[in-house]
Amino acid sequence: MVSHSCISGNASSTSNVDFFADPTPDMSPFTALVGPEGRFLQALNASNISYKVVVNNFQSVIDREWVANTRQSGKVGFDYDNKYNTYEDITTELKRIGSAGGKAKYGSVGKSYEGREIPYLTITKPGGTNKKTIFFECGIHAREWVAVAACLWVTNQLVTTTTYDNLLDKYEFIIVPTLNPDGYVYTHTVNRKWRKTRSKSGLCFGADPNRNWDAAFCETGASTDPCDDKYCGKSAFSEPETKAMSELIATKASNTAGYFSIHCFGQLFMYPWGHKAGNPPNYAQLDKLAYLGVNAIKATNNVTYTPDVASGCATDYVYDKLKIQMAFAIELRPDRSHPDGFILDPKFIKPVSTEAWNGLRAVIENLDK
Structure with missing residues (x-):
């Protein structure tokens, strides 16, 4: 290479x-x-x-991560703490959890361009009516493996412990760990640096699914060049992954309490608007909640995250078009200055997931205050 x-x-x-x-x-x-x-x-x-x-030689960074991840492959069972799992293993694990009864139910957002299921879990406690929904959308960018791992870690905490049952009494969580399964598989099998979907557009492949939403389509931070990493696609929701996700959100929008888009990297806790100047009407509340999130993260592992304005379309779309007023995007570790970028040793999965969950939980616990 x-x-x-x-x-x-x-x-x-x-x-x-x-x-x-x-x-x-x-x-x-x-x-x-x-x-x-x-x-x-x-x-x-x-x-x-x-x-x-x-x-x-950036390939050496990729190789180092691969070696660290491979060390975990011989362990029995699904590893939530120390391994970047494959799409196939993730789907199998989510189906296992969903078929066990109890708190979780398995579902499919829809099919990807290459025909893969986009799996998700709905997690809540039995009983109660008209619970509000919390969305976690993860893995929209294929190479952001720790975002996928963090959402899986949170899933495991919600399902296997009683620690957070107070949240499950009040909310249903819809967690989508791998919104871009084709791209995620491609990063595991061909090109670790791949970001986009795998749809075909002329001589090039894929669109940036976070620039494919119907919110100021192909304006801020997007490209019309099909070969560019930030290519917005032929039209809004041209990618089956974003179209299916938007339809799932729409079925719950009127009763959704919060939408969280999980990314890496940069250590940021972000909120609308990213596509236009000015602040949204509930800016003060969004900013206050973001600070609650970063303070909880800081208290966990002494890692500094920064409140900021989100760049990208998913959060702006759900905020502007679906009127979900509590929309956030979080960029996990490492920080912007880290030379390895989105490549993160799997030994950091648990600490990153723990601090992220504490930050997200601080926001969720204060959504209606």
């Missing part, structure tokens, strides 16, 4: 490179993956833009 260089610098660029953390208007440092031919570095030098090479 061709080696790559991973750079961090202070610039805004539209070069055809893989930005792990997007350049921002305030010229904050960003991280990008560039090819070995060096054209991007030449452009930075020509513009007198400062940068440093932090990883000379």
Whole structure:
């Protein structure tokens, strides 16, 4: 495999490179993956833009993660704490949980472009009527493995312990661990860096499913180039994954208390709007809840997350179009400056999941206050 260089610098660029953390208007440092031919570095030098090479061969980072993950493969049973599980194992585990009765019920959001089920669990305690819904949407970007793992970890906590039954008395949780199953499988079998879906568009594959929602479609932070990582798709909801998810949310929208889109990386706790200037009408409440979330995360592992405005379309769509007023996106570890970006050793799954759940729970427990 061709080696790559991973750079961090202070610039805004539209070069055809893989930005792990997007350049921002305030010229904050960003991280990008560039090819070995060096054209991007030449452009930075020509513009007198400062940068440093932090990883000379990014494949070595991927290999290190793979070795760490493979060590867990021989263990008996589904590993929630230390392993990035395959799509097949995830689906099998969710079906097992859903068929056991009790708190969880298995369902399918719909089918992906390549025909895979998009699995989810509805988790609540028996009894009660007209419970409000909490959505966790995870794995929309294929390469963000720790986001998938964190949602699975939360699922296990809700199902196998009684610690959070107070939440299940009040809410039903709909947790979608792998909204982009085709892309997720592709990252496990072909290209660990893959971000998009796997639909076919001319010579290139896939669209960025988080830019495929019908909220200011293909405007902020999106591309019309089918070969770009942020290609928005042929039209809003052109991707069967986002279309099916939007339809599932719509069936519950009038009774949904909160929507949480789980990503990595950047250590951010975000809320609308991402597609236009100004603050939403309930900005003060969203901001207050975000601070409750980051404070709970800080108290867990002394890791700093930052409240911010969400970039992307899922949260804006459910907020603007479906009128779900409590919509958040969380970017898990590592922080923006980390040279490995979305690659995270599986030994961090449990601490990352624990702090994220504590932050999310702090928000959920205060949604109606």
